[in-house]
Amino acid sequence: MTQDWTVQRVPAADGAEIVLHSIGAGPGVVVVHGGGVTIAMYRRLALRLADRFTVHLYNRRGRADAAARAEPYDGEQDIDDLATLLTWTGARNVIGHSSGGFIALQGAARRLPIGRLALYDPAVQVDGIGPTTGWLPAAREAAAAGDIPRAMALTSAGINTHAAATRLPLFLQIAICRLFLRTSIGRTMGELLPTTLDESQLIHRHDGPPEQWAGVEAEVLLACGAAGPPYYRPINEALAAVMPHARSLIVPRAGHDALNRAPQHLVDALADFFTAPVTSEPAGP
Incomplete structure (x- = not known):
């Protein structure tokens, strides 16, 4: 059955509008996209999840149909917008990719109402593990x-x-x-x-010990691609070791862009994670 996208204009905390693109039926999943791209790269993922979930895409500030981004950039608008969309949609499932994973993890650490958080190649620095800043x-x-x-x-x-x-x-x-x-x-x-x-x-400014993320109470899936940058694996393992409800997953035959390509084995792993029984309670607002 063909499904259609719905578009809503959601008022943000600062008075701007967040343009929300949604498709599917079932529990809500909000996708926080990575850097350097727009939601156009995630429509395949949304379509392949849409038979089991209502998938919500939105462009982060300064991209495509999104409002302008405040300068200098400090990530606060991104976290506020995620909080707004969780309240608006009632969704308690979040997918974060690359720098979007960093934003989503920060939101979880601040106790946004996230029940399950799936991070794919989250751009988080832990004890200096990851790309250097020399470039x-x-x-x-x-x-x-x-x-x-x-x-x-x-x-x-x-x-x-x-x-x-x-x-x-x-x-x-x-x-x-x-x-x-x-x-x-x-x-x-x-x-x-x-x-x-x-x-x-x-x-890079948030580089530090993994314990800074130990307060994340959501169920967390820390996934990385077997064919992607090698530093994501030790980062994910370090994070999984300190979060009370987290586990790591290495996705075979997957690079950094696997979430965009949405191969079936990755889509199924995400669906299984979001439908598994939750052992923790979502954080309060």
Whole structure:
């Protein structure tokens, strides 16, 4: 049966509007998307979950149909918007991807009413595990100068430390990025690159011991792709060791973009997690 998307305009805490795109039937799931992209990359995931859940997508501030983002960026609007949507939809299930995982985890730590939180490759720094910050100043300088191919090449090499392309000379990485920027997704990522750099800086500022997340009471699934950046596995294991209701999962045949590609084995793992009995109570508002 074909399902249609519904679009609602939800008043945010600061008076702006959050444009909420929803599809499906069943328990609600709010998706907090990653950096450098819009919800367009998550529609396949939503469609494949829609026979079991009502899936809610929304663009975070400064993207597509979202309101402008406050500057300097500190992530607070993102957390406030997630709180607003949990109240509006009544959903208690959340999926967070990459930097969206960082936002969702911060929301859970602040006791937003989240019962189950599925994080895929959450961009969280734990005891220095993860990409270093050495590339950020040069990437920011290039972006400020309008040299987006160079800024993108530096960013990709700094984050995707496992990729073969990072071992190429920088001029070749820049050439590859220049070609990528001609694609639809490349143009979007290029336009949003300053946002990606801001989020990367914020995530690095929150580096610290995993115990800072020990107060998260939600049921948490910490998933990472077997073919993605290698630092997500030890990060997830460290987080799972201190959260009272968390477990880690390595998804076979999956890279960092697996949540966007939505292979059936990942979709089924998410569905199983969201339908399993909950052993903890959702946090209060």
